[in-house]
Amino acid sequence: MKIKINGEDKEIATGLNLGGLLEQLQLRPARVVVERNRDIVPRDAYGATMLAEGDILEIVHFVGGG
Amino acid sequence: MEDFLDIAGTKYRSRLIVGTGKYKNFEETRRAIEVSGAEIVTVAVRRVNITDPKKENLLDYLDPKKFTILPNTAGCYNADDAVRTCRLAREAGVGKLVKLEVIGDDRTLFPDVPATLKAAKTLVTEGFTVLPYITDDPITARKLEDIGCAAVMPLAAPIGSGLGIRNPYNLRIILEQARVPVIVDAGVGTASDAAIAMEMGCHGVLMNTAIASAKDPILMAEAMRLGVEAGRKAYLAGRIPKKLYATASSPLDGMLN
Numbered sequence: 001m002k003i004k005i006n007g008e009d010k011e012i013a014t015g016l017n018l019g020g021l022l023e024q025l026q027l028r029p030a031r032v033v034v035e036r037n038r039d040i041v042p043r044d045a046y047g048a049t050m051l052a053e054g055d056i057l058e059i060v061h062f063v064g065g066g
Numbered sequence: 067m068e069d070f071l072d073i074a075g076t077k078y079r080s081r082l083i084v085g086t087g088k089y090k091n092f093e094e095t096r097r098a099i100e101v102s103g104a105e106i107v108t109v110a111v112r113r114v115n116i117t118d119p120k121k122e123n124l125l126d127y128l129d130p131k132k133f134t135i136l137p138n139t140a141g142c143y144n145a146d147d148a149v150r151t152c153r154l155a156r157e158a159g160v161g162k163l164v165k166l167e168v169i170g171d172d173r174t175l176f177p178d179v180p181a182t183l184k185a186a187k188t189l190v191t192e193g194f195t196v197l198p199y200i201t202d203d204p205i206t207a208r209k210l211e212d213i214g215c216a217a218v219m220p221l222a223a224p225i226g227s228g229l230g231i232r233n234p235y236n237l238r239i240i241l242e243q244a245r246v247p248v249i250v251d252a253g254v255g256t257a258s259d260a261a262i263a264m265e266m267g268c269h270g271v272l273m274n275t276a277i278a279s280a281k282d283p284i285l286m287a288e289a290m291r292l293g294v295e296a297g298r299k300a301y302l303a304g305r306i307p308k309k310l311y312a313t314a315s316s317p318l319d320g321m322l323n
Contacts, residue, residue, distance in 0.1 A: 007113075025114075027114060031123045031125060032114055033155075040157050042157070060113055061112070061123060062124050062155075063109065064095060065086060065087045065108060065109050065110025066138070066140065066252075
């Protein structure tokens with residue numbers, strides 16, 4: 001199924017949860033924050049958050065800034 | 067003598083707040099921050115590069131247990147984006163302190179004051195400890211304080227300009243009326259700029275470019291630490307009044323005839 005991650009179209013397996021997606025993307029859950037369809041997903045809910053067709057995800061982290 | 071920067075009840079020994087942008091790499095960032103003695107460190111919130119997820123993360127070099135992480139809203143041009151960024155930052159679990167900046171124009175990077183006020187109201191209501199970047203305008207400073215911001219952070223000069231304190235008189239008015247810390251944010255170019263801000267009675271100085279873009283960032287980080295400390299001590303010591311004519315330092319009695 002198709003979802004959008006950080007503005008890019010991505011094809012992912014059906015039945016994938018957010019925790020699984022982060023693992024596939026090689027992202028450490030403790031270092032990112034995820035917004036799904038404009039709602040922030042709490043870290044402890046990653047495993048229970050099933051992704052759905054058309055989801056729009058924003059995955060952010062801290063970078064150098066002033 | 068005990069002397070702390072008190073932000074919403076948290077006491078900091080260092081009055082220098084530093085950014086983490088523009089460094090060559092994370093190792094240089096870490097070393098510069100260590101030498102600066104800063105306890106509060108600003109960071110930005112950005113999308114992860116999902117096609118090339120770097121294994122290393124800024125927080126691998128800045129232990130959030132050791133430093134107070136101050137996420138900023140740099141790059142936000144309206145209140146909604148700034149609030150959204152702060153909510154994301156809070157979810158990262160580094161606390162509720164945020165540096166609010168709502169930019170009005172990409173040439174000057176001056177703040178959009180009405181949008182900053184609007185975002186500050188929402189953020190304070192949501193329980194954030196808000197440190198807003200503002201122009202050196204006493205009225206805006208007062209309004210932000212009334213909203214419940216934990217400090218006000220007037221610019222000395224445009225971000226990254228290194229022009230130093232362009233309007234000390236406005237800063238003096240802000241300092242005179244403020245009941246929250248006044249932290250000079252942006253525009254500092256070198257150590258004397260930081261010292262001047264502190265000598266005036268500012269409670270802290272926030273900077274990034276002046277250190278990160280110096281020829282030797284580590285040495286400049288040390289210079290800034292010393293500049294802030296020297297300025298603070300001079301302020302506490304109380305400088306002599308400026309006079310037009312000389313006053314002899316050596317006694318006039320006991321002179322040879």
